[in-house]
Amino acid sequence: MLRYRAGIDIGGTFTDIVLLDPGGGVISKKVMSSAEDYALAIARGLEALFSESGVAPDAIVEIMHGTTVASNAVLERNGARVGLITSRGFRDVLELRDLRMPRLYDLTWEKPPALVERYLRVTVDERVNAAGEVVHPLDPEDARRALRRLRDDGVEALAVCLINSYANPRHERLVAEAAEELAPALPCCTSFDVLPEIKEYERTSTTVVNAYVLPIVGRYLFSLRDRIDARGVDAPVLIMQSNGGLTPAAQAASRPVDIIESGPAAGVVGARAVARRSGVQDVISFDMGGTTAKASLIENGEYTRTRAYSVGGGIITGSRLLSGGGYLLGVPAIDLAEVGAGGGSILWIDSGGSLQAGPKSAGAFPGPACYGLGGEAPTVTDANVVLGYLNPFFLCGGELKIDAGRSRRALESKVAEPLGLEIEHAAWAARQVAIANMIRAIRAVSSERGRDPRSYELFAFGGNGALFAAGMAAELGMTRVIVPPAAGLFSAFGLLYADIEHHYSRTVRRLLRDSDPEEVEALYRELEVLADAQLASAGFDADRRRCERSAMLHYKGQIYELEVRVAAGRIDRGALERLAEDFGREHARTYGHRAGDDEPVELVTVQVLGRGLSEEPRVPDSLSLSARDPERGSRRAYHGRGYGWMDTPVLPRSALAGGVDGPCIVEEYDSTCLVPPGVRAELDPAGNLLLSL
């Protein structure tokens, strides 16, 4: 019997399921998501797949899952009723946040409401100082008083975050012990366990989000297990974390804060793996759907990670300069930048007379005008229909009907007429404006970090990624684009490439030159022991457990740190000196300057990444997709002023094997790829579409 691994990705509209056999055979299924219980759509989708393909439930050996259930709980604010215990004098850390707003000059700004209302935030009389010394001891009776109060108020989960607990967790432990005794059924998250790092707001917010989504994630994972068990699937479920690594479902249930950005991370994991196999180490992944576009940088074959990000802040509309939207999380995540631009983005003209695309989106309903579901406003997708890039009759292999006349009418009356442009010029302009928006996401992860996008390849996927990839690359001066197979389902696919990963970190905050190498070594060892034990418990043998060290460093006085890899081997004085030098070089590379050698470098955080290695490559090099190729043909498409309207061949991907010069359009079940004139397209042995500009 063939054994299958399953990748399952839940999105806002669709749930995608991909089954992969060891020989590279792929079976896929797209079903509508079920918001009332996401597990239901998965069970239904699997059932449909089993009956269509004849795959037996017990042939599935492993399920890799990317889910938005945790982020949705925050976005929709339907998480648990949490009680928060803080130090005396600091009841409002969660609510005061960092005081900043994500917008300037906006008197209508409303702060995101605190996830724990003030009356459920209770203080205990205690104090630990910055050195970790107990200045004012905590009376356990005081902790019990606080806990009783919250219990009587009917909280469903507890979060504990005391000032300076990163330096000494004793008092948080005391509170947790009292909770265990008074309310053993209540989940209790202490900040030292969730995020043992300096900065009280970041730590409090992270701990609270963990407690807030914990019951809902737990229930979801339980329901998922239950439903797939009932269908005879007994494979273990692994959940994608925001950091790009997988974790067993049980671990995700106890640290759900790690899986908030589970969905978007999966695509980047896939992009890294697929690009690496094609021998490409430096890519920018570009994931464009209906409402948002996301970009992420992969450098030397590795993701870039961020140590803090916000969830639920709405869409980041450009600069990352302004914080204050959403809920801050201090956990490692793949660094993504997101802008509100997608196929559904609405086109409009601002009061200065400039054409704009988004951030308002027509969404899935009523959707673009061409869907004929009542949407009147022209969207980016309508522009693509007018330009002849999208099939004028249907999408998704016929499952979605298109009315090109509606696109034309909407665009004519709302864009072309007011701007005094021919309709094709208006549609072209709309596309260029959308591209200008999305470029901000790419700049945020590249040039804002001192990286030149021209030295990267663009890896495009998502429902609209392939349609815009060449246009984006041209604007950015990038010369190579990769469009993977099943680009529209790629996030589900990406899950299949992921490894098990766990991150551990500890705040140090000491000058490198004053640090005791022994002590630093001991700290790393301590974290490695934790990581190792966790991998062992997930069933990895000793030779398949790998730990990597890194450090967060800055010049003393700076607030932002740069991450530097720490070479393997025991840490001695020389290793610390090399670390300072590596940091200086990284600083110069990122910001164009470094300080003199006499300027002290501070070791802020030590970090260990534990990785469970698979016995064999998790995905074969060549895949065979059950392709639903469209008819070959051609249609008129507009390619800008230089080229005008051209007869443009419409081809299946397989027709590009020998290389084709643009213009052409590659139509597939899950997405459409545009190859503009002057661009050459070919297929690599793994089935990736490569565009050369």
Added chain:
Amino acid sequence: MRASADGRKGRRIIGRLAVIVDPKCPVSPDIDRIDFELFKSALFAAADEMAVTVCRTTYSGVLRDNMDFSTSIADPEGDVVAQGLTLPMHLGSVRTALAALLARYDSDMGEDDVFVLNDPFEGGMHLPDIFMFKPVFVDGERAGFACCTAHQTDIGGRVPGSNAADSTEIYQEGLRIPPTKLQEGGVPNDTLWRMIERNVRVPVQVFGDLRAQLAACAIGEQEIRAQVARYGLDSARAMMREMLDYTERMTRAALRPLPDGEYDFEDWIDDDGVDFGRPVRLFVTVRKSGERIAFDWTGSAPQVRGAINATLSVTRATSFTAIRSILPSDIPNNDGTFRVVEVSAPAGTIANMELPGACAARGLTGFRMLDCAFGALAKMAPDRVCAASDGGNVGVSVGGYRADRTPFIYVDFTCGTWGGRPFSDGLEGSSNILANMAAQSVEVSEHENPVEILGNELVTDACGAGRFRGGAPFYREYRMREEEAVVQVRSDRQTHRPYGLYGGRPGAPGEVVLNPGREARALPSKVTMNCRRGDVVRWVLPGGGGWGDPLERDPQCVLRDVRNELVSPAAAERDYGVIVDTERWQVDEVATERLRAQRRAARGGHRAPFVSRDDEA
């Protein structure tokens, strides 16, 4: 790429666009709209990118957390075409500084020159703000400027942090730098660097931050070059001009629907920190006519001895922020706005000081002018303007020397209370609109400085009552850990409370207290003093003013405030006429209705005043 159809350009001015195009400022027919949109996005993104660079590389809490800096790109004539999303109080100040620079060096600048200045009497705002400019040359022609202004932790002078409110002349406040070359043709001006090094208390930090500014300017320069390479110098210049025209058009379009008229408002700063107890008057007259608006500060106090005098550029930035905050948010941040927003103030006043006025704490006056300008605008656009905020940030500097004579300076600026709004409660724990500052982390502050922070929490019964109440203020308490330190506090609104509007009540006054719970000495709003180890300094922000009649507040909102201990049950009854059952956490609706009816009857036909500054008699 070029998308417009040449033959049909005339048709651009049709439909609803036609009404917003000013005859004096038509859409330029030579500019491709799509190229323009791309060019504009690129320059704004570059200005933001410059700002991110400063944040990530700076050494000081003032820059990294309080974000007290700004970045921008200017055209070759010195008009700012793109300002990063940074400190509103710097908006409009860059052109003043650039004008001062050009007056001296217009014909004496070349490739890889970098200029700095900080003198408030020649382009600057106050001494800690160092303006840095890098002119960008392409083929020998000036294509624009990359600009970065940053507040330095220290610039010398008599008090650590160079922020004291009680200096009485500019000469006490630190090093004055006229427009000067920091680097010429890529070669650092060693004389200037050494002069700075010798005059500031923490040169390592100041140099680090100057390097951060240099890095930001280098990024701005790269982007200007890239755009010129792409479009050509003539086109790039034309599009820079169009960026200004575009902003002007949008500002005009946004101003037109507002009612014409003359609207004035007055308010008082408690005192100048030198002549204690003598209020300082602020007065503004706003004249709105058609597509133009003018802020005239005639009637404001003569300049004062204390260091709260403002330059005209501060007054401008503040007036601009006020009007900008009630206009649609998509108007680009650049100098195009100043073509239709006129700001004036007589020389020798607090709003336009002359030599030798001291101005280190001019930020305070800026914040208070914003409250004053909002008061006038509230008469023009009652549905858009909030009641008074906390009046700006409380600034605290703790400085001195450790036992080994190494210096320390801890500077903390914190604000966070908004006035009630015509549509919603005032925010609590949100930065003032004039300065989008972040709070510094308590734990990081304690780790890096010899202070312990004992508390930072919202205060009960201090927000101004109203249909939409003012934001609740918070307090902060510091305990000194070094043997000795000079502690300087800059705050306000102890004697002149945040006003309420349209029936809303004023917020509670601010407080500064030495050693609460022990000697509990009340201190004036502006103070410089010596403290010893163990001394505790506590300040409380003023509460936001309320908006609208408190008797019209939804009783459920009052209930929530009571449950959250932002309003006491007694205050709910006294201020809102709401009786809360604190056993079951319900509103006693019958009793509330009765009480509110009594209160209304007792008022008779008396209408609530437009503005309330104190408790009712």
